[in-house]
Amino acid sequence: MVVAPADGKIVVVEEVDEQEYFHDRRIMISIFMSLFNVHANWFPVDGTVNSVHHFNGNYHKAWLPKASEENEHADVLIKTHEGSEVLCRQIAGAVARRIVTYAKEGEECYIDEHLGFIKFGSRVDVFLPLGTDIKVKMGQTTTGNQTVIGMLK
16 A cells, blocks of 8 residues: 655656656656645655655745756655555755655655655655556545555555
């Protein structure tokens, strides 16, 4: 099971070429957090944290497609106990200027634990393997750590 890592609204559900970690096609689900959402982030799956990387960048509006790659962001790569790899990307927005990531490389993680938080309007992207059964639709509201966004095969 894959749960929403944040409160917010689904703004992207699409196949993308993910070239930084996987070098293949993935399903990207993006959740935009407005100023009125809780900005705590949760792990989307149970597993082991394989890597954590922080990238400096711009502060475009978080709902723009280029925000995923060009804005300041933190990437957390998780390997599930069944062997699937999931990338969770915390993205700073136009107002957000601080990303905090609690995840540590090599630690076990669980969906009911905090991954970190982002200050103010921002976004979280989740990159899932092709074949994942997606359970959300564009525009749908999510509750972090509760809304099921997909089922891994």
